[in-house]
Amino acid sequence: MKCRKDKYAVKIAILAVLSTVLLLLTGCWSYRDLTEINMVTALGVDRLEDGKVLVTVQVVEPAAIQSTASGKGKGGVTQQKPVFVESYEGETVFDALTSMLSIVDKKLFLGTAQVLILGEGLSKNGINEVMDFFQRNHEMEYDTVDVLVAKDVTPKDLLKIETDMDPIPAMYIKKTAENTVSRAKVKRTMMIDLIKEMGNSGRQAVIGQVAKEGEKEVRTEGAAVFRDGKLAGWLDPYATRGYLFATGEVKSTIVNIPADSGKISMEVIRSKGKVNVVFRNGEPALLTIQVVLEANVGEYEGERKLDSPDDLHRLEETLGEEVKKEIRMTVNLAQKDYSSDIFGFGTQVHKYHPQYWKKVKDGWNDTFSKLPVDIKVDARVTRTGFIKGQIKKDG
Secondary structure, three states: HHHHHHHHHHHHHHHHHHHHHHHHHHOOOOOOHHHHHEEEEHHHHHHHHOOOOOEEEEEEOOOHHHHHHHHHOOOOOOOOOOOOEEEEOOOHHHHHHHHHHHHOEEEHHHHHEEEEEHHHHHHHOOOHHHHHHHHHOOOOOOOOOEEEEEOOOOOOHHHHOOOOOOOOHHHHHHHHHHHHHHHOOOOOOOHHHHHHHOOOOOOOOEEEEEEEEOHHHHHHHOEEEEEHHHHHEEEEEEHHHHHHHHHHOOEEEEEEEOOOOEEEEEEEEEEEEEEEEEEEEEEEEEEEEEEEEEEEEEEEOOOOOOOOHHHHHHHHHHHHHHHHHHHHHHHHHHHOOOOOOOOOOOHHHHHOOOHHHHHHHHHHHHHHHHEEEEEEEEEEEEEEOOOOOOOOOOO
């Protein structure tokens, strides 16, 4: 049964990739036969010590994937790998990709790319120049490409991973990022969103983090904080969630809170976050973060029953304080360590106080870092479940 499911998943992956290519290649002026192109599924870009750019591409081999799906290649016959990975150095991304044609057999088609991984060295030096290429490239599909920053590993090493979970490693990496909808411990960043953030001086960019986990796995947790296009530092998974709560990007997550001698796992099912800047005498005096969330009890390890209004009230207070603690941790990092307004307070100033913004926009991150922040979290527990307390055996 598992074998059938695996084959079905592989066929779906092939269909998705090929369908994307066919759609993107329609139109006489840009028509190219599929046999004349290399379909790029992922790109990695890093900056070398000599200042050059190292570009890595992961290219899918449709025939090899079809062979995997159909079960061919068995009986001692060496099976072709479903993807191949190549790297090339250049003065720019455009230069490296063009020069790569000297070692690959067909033109690299970027319209099928699903993931872009930025290296740590590149990020520290600045990503603006690299992103300029992707903004200008007419093949890229900005709303389908996940952007991640590699931590303690190169993009090249990540793209060379041969995972058992998906015949196309790029799709495996993309799916781990997609899974964060139910975890809220990594910032999922699509290329279109990153381009918008880079053009917004009132909010600094935050990009999801990816690291290597063993020889065949990756871990997409945490986030990279930028200031003016350069990597300023990192957020761990909990600080990342604090950021997502504050900016209203948490769709669901599990927050563990203490209860008696055990713990309660709270399932956040809805959450809204809002930031604002309070002005006094024509100057910003206070930054505010307001979060409203709803949660259910997912698991309870304590001994007391949860069957009174007081119990419910205590749950809500404890949950609110736990979320507030995570947001406060993120605020402290953004202000004291990174001096980077990742929350978008500057956007609010620009919108509602345009004259003041003109005077301070170039130094807003420094102003942001010095202002007090008031955080309010209104947590509501809607369901505790049918079982009010922990299950106990008779006798």
